[in-house]
Amino acid sequence: MGLVEVEGLTKRYKWRVAVEDVTFYVEEGRVTGLLGPNGAGKTTIIRCILGLARPDRGHVRVLGETVLGGLPPRVAREVGYVPETPEAPPWLTACELLEYLAVMEGMSSLDARVQARRALALLGAEDFCGRRLGGLSKGERKRVLIAQAFLQPRSVYLMDEPMAGLDAEWIAEVRRLISEATGGEGAAVLLSSHLLKEVEGLASSVVVLKKRVLYRGGVEDLLSKLTQARKVVADVDDAKRALDVLRAKGLKAQLVSAKRVEVLDADVEDVVIALKGIVRIYGVSSARLDLEEAYLALVRGEGGG
Ligand SMILES: Nc1ncnc2c1ncn2[C@@H]1O[C@H](COP(=O)(O)OP(=O)(O)OP(=O)(O)O)[C@@H](O)[C@H]1O
Ligand SMILES: [Mg+2]
Structure with missing residues (x-):
């Protein structure tokens, strides 16, 4: 349960x-990664969780x-959502947007002022308070x-590729914010990405x-399943030809x-048997896949269609 x-x-x-x-649970005090290539269905699932798609x-x-x-209003207040594309009305300032959203969540206007600035400060975005969203860079808008x-404070965070478009410093900060939310507050976080390392x-x-x-x-x-995977590396005089032959053999x-x-x-x-007599072979060896390669092999190889 989750x-x-x-x-x-x-x-x-x-x-x-x-x-x-698709079946899975996002549990209290944990980050659950939702991983998959472009078009895998990550955003669709998050939109279904929010009730934006049926x-x-x-x-x-x-x-x-x-x-x-x-989402019922009581539940909606407990859910922090980071949309995939940082789209927001360009004519609003960062503080106008956040104060408006805070009031819609039921805060008093005084609390909304305070919380908007506090939240921006968490993302190093306090200087954007009075700036129009249309005039911020993509990464700056994403931080807002x-x-x-x-x-x-939320019980649940749904984050659709929150790190995409951020620089290394802010990726590290967002990771820290996420681990604080799960560690200290015991929130459940669903974090989508197409990169295993994220x-x-x-x-x-x-x-x-x-x-x-x-x-x-x-x-x-x-990770242990993936890092057992190995690949055969073949150096030949005509790799294109070798590719066709190997693929023809399945x-x-x-x-x-x-x-x-x-x-x-x-x-x-x-590999040697398949290529012998067809291309000139300079060397064939076996090597470990690195993590990202192994993950790619998993998502490329199977299912979907
Ligand atoms: N509004 C829509 N109308 C028609 N098809 C859609 C719509 N939204 C998504 N799809 C299709 O549903 C599939 C899943 O899309 P989704 O946006 O959930 O993928 P994703 O995993 O979030 O991909 P990405 O990494 O590119 O964000 C894709 O094949 C996409 O073309
Ligand atoms: Mg998506």
Whole structure:
């Protein structure tokens, strides 16, 4: 069970299935990573949790309440949301936007003034208070929208690629804010990303998605599963030719350069046998995949479609 429960969620846009039979929970005091490539369905799931999109099958519960076409106001106040694209009315100043949102959440105008400035300060954005959002850079605007999620303490944070577009300093700060929210306040955080390294060291569990769930479980288990993966590296005189031959034999080959191919889930021997007499082989060896490569192999290789 969790503060957010997604069960058997299926979402179609007209005839296109965006998300199919996805189940996971976001638990108190934990960060859950929602990982997947572009178009995997991350934003769709977050929109379903917020009630902005309606599931075709399955259901979503937030703080025990079933979400049907929107979050009940009591629950909505407990949810901090960072949208994927930092879009906001360009004519408003950062403080106008945040104060307006705070009042809509039920704060008095005095509290709203105080909390808007406090939240901006968390993101080093206090100087943007009187500046129009249209005149801020993309990363600066993103920081204002992240600040908005921290207007008051929340039980649940839904963050759709919050690090995308931020510089290294602010990625580190946002990571710190997220771990404080889960550590100190015991919030449940759902953090989407298409990069494993963004959730590594922060999330305790992950859902790897490509329309369907490819992996769900502990980060440590995923890392140990992934780092066992190996690849065969072949240096040849004509890598393009080698690629065609290997793929024709059903091997998972990819081109690295004009003279190098890599093959996943294969033995050195298989590769040598496949290439012998067809291209000139300079060398074939086996190597470990680095983490990001192994993750890519997982999301490329399986399912979705
Ligand atoms: N409003 C929409 N109408 C039609 N199809 C949509 C709509 N929104 C999303 N889709 C489709 O649903 C699928 C999932 O999209 P979604 O935005 O959830 O992916 P994502 O994992 O957030 O990707 P990204 O990493 O690019 O943000 C995609 O195939 C996309 O084309
Ligand atoms: Mg998205």
